[in-house]
Amino acid sequence: MGIGARPADARRVTVRTVAAAAGVSTATVSRVMSGVATVKPELAQRVRQVADELGYRPSESARGLVRGATRHIGALMPDLANAYFHDVVKGVHHDAADAGFRMLIADHAGDPEDEHATAVDLMGHVDGLALLSPRLDRPALRDLARHHTPIVLVNRVEPGIDLPMIGVDSFTATLELCGHLAKLGHRRVAYVSGNEAAWQDRERWRAVQTSQFMGIEATRVESDGTIETSYAIAEQALTDSPTAMICFNDLAAIGVISRLRDLGVQVPSDVSVTGFDDIAIGRHIFPSLTTVTSPRDELGRRAWTLLHAALEGRTIEDSTLMLPAPLVVRHSTAAAPNNPG
Amino acid sequence: MGIGARPADARRVTVRTVAAAAGVSTATVSRVMSGVATVKPELAQRVRQVADELGYRPSESARGLVRGATRHIGALMPDLANAYFHDVVKGVHHDAADAGFRMLIADHAGDPEDEHATAVDLMGHVDGLALLSPRLDRPALRDLARHHTPIVLVNRVEPGIDLPMIGVDSFTATLELCGHLAKLGHRRVAYVSGNEAAWQDRERWRAVQTSQFMGIEATRVESDGTIETSYAIAEQALTDSPTAMICFNDLAAIGVISRLRDLGVQVPSDVSVTGFDDIAIGRHIFPSLTTVTSPRDELGRRAWTLLHAALEGRTIEDSTLMLPAPLVVRHSTAAAPNNPG
DNA sequence: GTGAAAGCGCTAACAT
DNA sequence: ATGTTAGCGCTTTCAC
Numbered sequence: 001m002g003i004g005a006r007p008a009d010a011r012r013v014t015v016r017t018v019a020a021a022a023g024v025s026t027a028t029v030s031r032v033m034s035g036v037a038t039v040k041p042e043l044a045q046r047v048r049q050v051a052d053e054l055g056y057r058p059s060e061s062a063r064g065l066v067r068g069a070t071r072h073i074g075a076l077m078p079d080l081a082n083a084y085f086h087d088v089v090k091g092v093h094h095d096a097a098d099a100g101f102r103m104l105i106a107d108h109a110g111d112p113e114d115e116h117a118t119a120v121d122l123m124g125h126v127d128g129l130a131l132l133s134p135r136l137d138r139p140a141l142r143d144l145a146r147h148h149t150p151i152v153l154v155n156r157v158e159p160g161i162d163l164p165m166i167g168v169d170s171f172t173a174t175l176e177l178c179g180h181l182a183k184l185g186h187r188r189v190a191y192v193s194g195n196e197a198a199w200q201d202r203e204r205w206r207a208v209q210t211s212q213f214m215g216i217e218a219t220r221v222e223s224d225g226t227i228e229t230s231y232a233i234a235e236q237a238l239t240d241s242p243t244a245m246i247c248f249n250d251l252a253a254i255g256v257i258s259r260l261r262d263l264g265v266q267v268p269s270d271v272s273v274t275g276f277d278d279i280a281i282g283r284h285i286f287p288s289l290t291t292v293t294s295p296r297d298e299l300g301r302r303a304w305t306l307l308h309a310a311l312e313g314r315t316i317e318d319s320t321l322m323l324p325a326p327l328v329v330r331h332s333t334a335a336a337p338n339n340p341g
Numbered sequence: 342m343g344i345g346a347r348p349a350d351a352r353r354v355t356v357r358t359v360a361a362a363a364g365v366s367t368a369t370v371s372r373v374m375s376g377v378a379t380v381k382p383e384l385a386q387r388v389r390q391v392a393d394e395l396g397y398r399p400s401e402s403a404r405g406l407v408r409g410a411t412r413h414i415g416a417l418m419p420d421l422a423n424a425y426f427h428d429v430v431k432g433v434h435h436d437a438a439d440a441g442f443r444m445l446i447a448d449h450a451g452d453p454e455d456e457h458a459t460a461v462d463l464m465g466h467v468d469g470l471a472l473l474s475p476r477l478d479r480p481a482l483r484d485l486a487r488h489h490t491p492i493v494l495v496n497r498v499e500p501g502i503d504l505p506m507i508g509v510d511s512f513t514a515t516l517e518l519c520g521h522l523a524k525l526g527h528r529r530v531a532y533v534s535g536n537e538a539a540w541q542d543r544e545r546w547r548a549v550q551t552s553q554f555m556g557i558e559a560t561r562v563e564s565d566g567t568i569e570t571s572y573a574i575a576e577q578a579l580t581d582s583p584t585a586m587i588c589f590n591d592l593a594a595i596g597v598i599s600r601l602r603d604l605g606v607q608v609p610s611d612v613s614v615t616g617f618d619d620i621a622i623g624r625h626i627f628p629s630l631t632t633v634t635s636p637r638d639e640l641g642r643r644a645w646t647l648l649h650a651a652l653e654g655r656t657i658e659d660s661t662l663m664l665p666a667p668l669v670v671r672h673s674t675a676a677a678p679n680n681p682g
Numbered sequence: 683g684t685g686a687a688a689g690c691g692c693t694a695a696c697a698t
Numbered sequence: 699a700t701g702t703t704a705g706c707g708c709t710t711t712c713a714c
Contacts, residue, residue: 065406107430286599
């Protein structure tokens, strides 16, 4: 059904093809394509037209080879299904694009084993890498740091790893969240966890435990930061009759709230529920989510600043950044119900 | 604070470096790195060790240049913030990985102008491209089809374009959705649109209009398939007192429901609301969403089948696929309220 | 302002 | 089984 579909020309169109067709040298074609100014405008014009007619596209592989750089950065995403990461990546992307870098996003298809291999592979294709993977362990991180490709660790601060890194201060934010709950009279809470290998999870759980000084007693319930798993374990989290459930992130909170609704438990009058991240949907669900706002855009931008510096061989004074994350109280938290005992 | 951070060696480590260090030829190193069997195991072992010690990584640019192929496919995403697309891309990714292809995901940072340029650029880096962009116009598509890189159009069926393509049968599904609404007694409905340039939007709106034969009168309200815009225009959609709102997708439905809640309008008793796509969150919000299930995973897998065939120069009989999308009734739709007039 | 020519790092004949 | 060598397509001195 193709209309005038010419079979693709057998030979690839290269600089030489264009040069021959335009009656100039390959050097001139290269200069025109790269936008170097030292070509007479009318000649440049003609070359451009010939190139267009021939459908010429410079080979990125050849360019990358001769320049020793691809002008590409990579982003390794842990989970394409979590809106949180898009927002961070968008921040990186935006500023990187302004600096003339394209961004390659790689997802490791959910296979954690694959994460390290994917990172190494990706490094071969880019000039620098933003690592958003919270679960890579420290030896893997060390190995990655040995390579020559600049890397910045995003959304995670791991002392003792020789990499620029930037994260959100989950610990302080979670403590603030606990304070909010304590003030509302909550004493028994359940922590619906993220993946236990994730730095963010360790920080948040540590803060929840620390909140004992506020009178909060916490039980940890294993989940993984997804809606479905959190939905599945929400009932189990009810075991010790908590009056509040602190969820690792907003997705987990949504799963928990959904399950509580199915169970006939009222949120927030029976049980308060909190999230973390403040994804866009959080203010639109019912009840709207009390959560912590991660400055995702700034996270992304600052990550790019770090990466860009590394790309240019500049050394940055303080290459470990920790961003504050403010609490946002909405309607999924309320005063603890009176003890029915 | 770096522990034993060696400055990166001044010279790049290449095949030659490794060959010299291991006392073999570059060809042998190449064979070992590519896993070609014709090397004596013990020699291969030694080469591998030397390569490891030197931190050698073959240059992907050089490989790509000499092989004329990168073993990479690209996916151009319209919107990193829409969960729908991840699921499709995951389907592609999974099967492509099995076939030894890595996937590069590019997002055009929300700039529609940029979409075409991004596609062209991406084509330079990959052997084949999955185009998930619903908004590229036909001339742009034609231009893309002229290039030598195989492309498959995903989530969209555009007759007259000489490209393999695969989409979901929005028209039939939407008609079914209208039938469901008509049976519930709805007559006046508002269609909360997606981006008007999107194929899916045209199909769905066409079906809504067609449903006139069922007695449904529809008004179109412009939105763009995002939560925020749909939230913003939801009140305006109430103008003609519809008893149901058919939203372009689930995200739009979530925005609309949120606004109606703020307005004190009950869903579904006052107004029924429907979505489209059946994203994971839809069953967990309140009320749970009546929607249409797009077979995203199958969409992705079939897209890969098409692309893989094109990559190998095989011609596929029927390269225009249209997948059925079943209706799933949940709790955001109910009988139309009795006419209060 | 333009051309000639030397590689960038790798793989794939072709030799041995 | 391993080595030699000729490019892949491009950019970039260096001449002119």
